[in-house]
Amino acid sequence: MRVVAINGSPKKDGNTALALQTVMKELESEGISTELIHIGNKAVRGCLACGRCAETKNGTCAIPDAANEWIAAMFAADGVLLGSPVYYSGINGTMKSFLDRAFCVAGASGRKMRLKVGAAVVAARRSGASTAVDQLNKYFTIAEMLMPCSSYWNIVHGRAPGEAAGDAEGLQIMRVLGRNMAWLMKLVDFGKGHIPPPPMEDRILTSFIR
Numbered sequence: 001m002r003v004v005a006i007n008g009s010p011k012k013d014g015n016t017a018l019a020l021q022t023v024m025k026e027l028e029s030e031g032i033s034t035e036l037i038h039i040g041n042k043a044v045r046g047c048l049a050c051g052r053c054a055e056t057k058n059g060t061c062a063i064p065d066a067a068n069e070w071i072a073a074m075f076a077a078d079g080v081l082l083g084s085p086v087y088y089s090g091i092n093g094t095m096k097s098f099l100d101r102a103f104c105v106a107g108a109s110g111r112k113m114r115l116k117v118g119a120a121v122v123a124a125r126r127s128g129a130s131t132a133v134d135q136l137n138k139y140f141t142i143a144e145m146l147m148p149c150s151s152y153w154n155i156v157h158g159r160a161p162g163e164a165a166g167d168a169e170g171l172q173i174m175r176v177l178g179r180n181m182a183w184l185m186k187l188v189d190f191g192k193g194h195i196p197p198p199p200m201e202d203r204i205l206t207s208f209i210r
């Protein structure tokens with residue numbers, strides 16, 4: 001089994017990376033391979049609402065940039081780990097630009113993330129972290145994904161790169177998350193061929209207009 005981790009921070013070796021790597025270490029020790037993709041230092045524009053992903057249903061975004069590689073990596077993985085720094089009480093802009101596009105494509109091309117395991121972590125200096133965790137989890141919960149939990153919300157604290165290494169509680173939360181994610185992934189894998197997935201319904205889309 002394989003987990004793809006996405007780091008939205010512009011800092012390759014910052015606190016988000018530390019949180020992600022702490023989760024990944026536990027996954028690896030449970031026999032799950034991991035890949036870390038650093039997107040936060042790339043130019044990623046947001047969704048254009050062009051609707052091409054829904055027209056073509058070919059699993060790609062019409063904007064020709066590296067996001068399509070990362071989207072393909074997520075679709076091919078059994079689990080996804082998202083990490084973002086907290087910027088103004090939410091996730092950072094690059095991460096949001098990428099996730100809006102990735103999950104738009106996933107939904108438009110046969111619910112590609114459905115029943116994969118997803119976990120999200122954030123790094124903050126002081127506040128807004130719970131909001132950012134909720135924001136990341138929203139991508140999982142609209143995509144019928146399965147979410148492992150930890151012993152507290154998935155947050156590490158620190159300002160300068162590496163400062164979160166001093167957040168013993170935050171790192172423990174990440175270790176517990178990693179082990180719980182591995183266990184959930186093993187359960188899902190064990191069920192394959194024994195317990196059929198729940199039937200997928202066609203989506204009903206209603207808009208609240210008069």
Ligand SMILES: Cc1cc2nc3c(=O)[nH]c(=O)nc-3n(C[C@H](O)[C@H](O)[C@H](O)COP(=O)(O)O)c2cc1C
Pocket residue numbers: 009010011013014015016017084085086087088089090123124125126127128129157158159160161162
């Ligand atoms: C533009 C910007 C906005 C930020 N906003 C917040 C914030 O709302 N709350 C907070 O606690 N920290 C905030 N921070 C601090 C970062 O979340 C913190 O330094 C974090 O550890 C960075 O993670 P990284 O090292 O992975 O980039 C902000 C930092 C930047 C650059």
